[in-house]
Each structure stands twice: as C-alpha cells, then as structure tokens.
Amino acid sequence: MKEQQLNKILTKAQDICNHSGGRLTTKRKGILELMLLSNVPLSAYEITDKYNKSTDSSMAAMSVYRILDFLETEQLVHKLSSTNKYVACSHIACSHSHEIPQFLICGKCQSVKEIAIAKRIADELEQEVANAGYKLVNSQLELQCICEKCS
C-alpha cells in the first residue's frame, strides 16, 4: 500500500470518528495502521505483538481488545468469527455507506477479500430464511475459498 493512500485512509478514518464523537487516539490509529498494512487478518495477540515490536512499547492484549472493539464499532475493522481474527475494512476511504460485508477467505494464503454481494442474492437469502420461519438480522458471510494466486 502506498504511503499516500494509507494517509488518505487514516484521514478518512479520523473524519468518521470525529463525526461519531469517538476519538481516534494515537494508539488506536497505530493499531488501525498496522492492520491496514497487513495482507492477512490478524489475531488480537498477533496485533499486540506487532504493535509492541514496531513501537518498542508494551501494550497488553486487553488494551488491544478494547481498541478493536472501538474500531469495530466505527466499522473501521471487522471481526472474522470463523477464524477469530480481525481485518481492516477495505472500504474506509470509499464514499459509499458501508453495507453488510461478506468475506472471501483463502484457505491457503489466508488473504481476505471484502465484497458486497448483489442485493438480489441477499434478498433471496433473506427470503429463504423467512421460509424457514426465521428473520435474518445480519447477513455477514464468511466464505471459505481459494484465491486466484493459490488456485
């Protein structure tokens, strides 16, 4: 990722937080940056290690969890519940509003692609769920895939 692009994203993230009243502190920004620069999702403890090595600090995992909670609330990062890892949102600098994301997770290289599936498919899925007597409240999908490079 280019320096310029990263800065653009971080600036936009700052805007988002300002708008919501949250504070993108130095530590929170540092964690977000680190996640943006990673090409695979990271566990909270991996994030902790990376952060501490990169800054010669010693933040406890507890703090990282709290920061991840915050960033998740701001939709700047997402949690992948199938792998218990966390990934920076791919659409921070986009102007469109954030839809419910779907994730394509490569089983070989662990890379993740965040997409938004066609509304038609989401609707059909919701209908299917309704047929089963349930009401869909969150259609975040985590799909086990193989990426182009690895296939």
Added chain:
Amino acid sequence: MKEQQLNKILTKAQDICNHSGGRLTTKRKGILELMLLSNVPLSAYEITDKYNKSTDSSMAAMSVYRILDFLETEQLVHKLSSTNKYVACSHIACSHSHEIPQFLICGKCQSVKEIAIAKRIADELEQEVANAGYKLVNSQLELQCICEKCS
C-alpha cells in the same frame, strides 16, 4: 424428542459408522445422544460437564474434543465456527445424502435450525465469488437470525 425417534437416529448413526468403518463406541454414542437431546448448541466444555453429570464419570475435555472430531467426520455433528459450539446434525435419520448445511442461529434463544438453501442461491453465490476472482470451496453459512418464537 421422543424416545423412539431418538433410537431411530442412533441406529442410523450406527449404520453410518459401520459403513464408513468408524466405531460408534459407548462414549461416542453417549455424547451424540446428549447433543441430540439439547435444543441449543453446546461448547465442548459444556458437553463435558453434561456428560460427566449424567453418567457420574469424569471424562476430560480432551476426550470430548476427540469424540467431536470423530462425529464431525461422520457428519453426525457440526461445528458452528461463529460461536465455537457444536450441534447434532438434524438430518441423521434422513435418507438423502448430506448437503453442505446452513445454520440459522437465533440471537436470543440460541436455537439453531439446519437447512439446505436452494441450489440456485448457492450457485449464484458461487458465481458471485467467482466474479471476485475466488473459488468457493465450502458454502456452509452461519446466519444470525431471530427465530419465530423470539420475534
């Protein structure tokens, strides 16, 4: 669940294991039965506790994990990776072959419904994934829902 129905399922489970060469031992059967009788998914440790209380034994969680691995391989139970819990398959006694399951998980009462979505939707989803340059390898979905009772 009626006694008779339970026995039918356990007999079918026995058949499935015989056919695959696996052994449905007393302990494995006990774990499966316990899971069939639960109306919510259980964690490995919850299963361990329930089993030990119900039989006055003291199986270690390690053994339960191994047994769950076995039962999963035989497709008699499924793991819900979004909650780290395990649930008995709803289609053990069915004659049809086991498709890739999808799970509707109620966020209030934790009840789970195992369904198989229309092939058309699965195909469309796969196409969507292909458009993104990925190849879908497993379309097990875990959908956050509200069930009829809770809504």
Added chain:
DNA sequence: AATCTTGCTGATATATCATATCATTGCTGT
C-alpha cells in the same frame, strides 16, 4: 486557571476454547 466529568489506558486476574504428547486400555484379526 482550577475543577469536574467522561472516556481511555494500565494492570492483573480469570474464564473459555483448543491442541500436543505420551501412556494405557481394549478391540480385532491372525
């Protein structure tokens, strides 16, 4: 500026989920 309030972080403990490894037991076919 001093104080207040709120939200952020530190620090520690503990709960929860999962795997590694080696020893022991018990079927199963010869």
Added chain:
DNA sequence: ACAGCAATGATATGATATATCAGCAAGATT
C-alpha cells in the same frame, strides 16, 4: 495368545477473550 491398531486417559500447554478496578488525560464547566 499375540501383534497391531484404534480409542481413551492423563497431563501440560497454548490461544482466545472477558472482568474488574485503578490511574490518567482531554475536553467541558465553573
């Protein structure tokens, strides 16, 4: 009975996540 293999026991450790209370720092109120 014996050998071989599958299942279980036993113990240790690793990985993920939450609870709780104390200290601190930034923005708001006086």
